Amino acid sequence: MSNFIKDYDNGKKEGRYIHQELPELSFENDSFDLVLSSHFLFLYSEHFDLQFHIDSILEMCRVSKKEVRIFPLLNLKNEKSEYLEPILKTLNDKGFETKIIKTDYEFQKGANELLSIKVHNKTLDRNI
Numbered sequence: 001m002s003n004f005i006k007d008y009d010n011g012k013k014e015g016r017y018i019h020q021e022l023p024e025l026s027f028e029n030d031s032f033d034l035v036l037s038s039h040f041l042f043l044y045s046e047h048f049d050l051q052f053h054i055d056s057i058l059e060m061c062r063v064s065k066k067e068v069r070i071f072p073l074l075n076l077k078n079e080k081s082e083y084l085e086p087i088l089k090t091l092n093d094k095g096f097e098t099k100i101i102k103t104d105y106e107f108q109k110g111a112n113e114l115l116s117i118k119v120h121n122k123t124l125d126r127n128i
């Protein structure tokens, strides 16, 4: 968070902060090594439905060439999001490697896990 705040003014001047809105991103396929979502997906499970989550995550996978990470996995009630299991199934059915990783960082109480999605084999499924 402090790295972001330090970088923000320069990053804006240099055009590195670009406004986009899931579930669609204007970037080309494989634009980034790492694509992150923090405190948005899963957290607002009551406001955005399962289809929105699936579309958004597949879009993030499209623009990433290596990995997508989503943190945390809890909703606003501090419960594991009900979408986690169906999303893992969708991603695994598409051949993505998923892993839940513990984090030291914990902003929301008990929210200390991230979902890592390795996308290197996404060329196996051109439907995304």
Ligand SMILES: C[S@@+](CC[C@H](N)C(=O)[O-])C[C@H]1O[C@@H](n2cnc3c(N)ncnc32)[C@H](O)[C@@H]1O
Binding pocket: 020, 021, 022, 023, 037, 038, 039, 040
């Ligand atoms: C709780 S804030 C988290 C901010 C920051 N990522 C963090 O972890 O501190 C939720 C963020 O989701 C963003 N957001 C809302 N709707 C969005 C959408 N459709 N696509 C991408 N981001 C969205 C909001 O602009 C807001 O910055």
